[in-house]
Amino acid sequence: IEGRAILWGEEVYFDLPMPLKDENPSPSSQAGDICYWSPGPALCIFFGQTQPYSRVNHIGKVVEGLELFEGVKPDDIIILRRRELQAKGGMQI
Secondary structure, eight states: OEEEOEEOSSEEEEEOSSOOOOSSOBSOOOTTEEEEETTTTEEEEEOSSOOOSSOBEEEEEOOSOGGGGGGOOTTOEEEOOOEEOTTTOOEEO
8 A cells, every 4th residue: 555645643644545434443543553544535554642533443553663654754655565474374564
């Protein structure tokens, strides 16, 4: 998934070209959470204490390199790739 960064507090988000339905939205987040925000529609990456503007759908977690988001500037290109974990057999982003 790729997009141009927009910043809000300690959150990086970018617009998505596709609206999706909410699935179990939550009013809170933690650093590292990757969430879908349906009013945007947008993909949000939380890297600090900032909480969502409104309910978000948790879809993944940043598992390494979270500190890189502290240096993101508006309009930077953000690229997220899925990483398969062999040891646990699960999927993380």
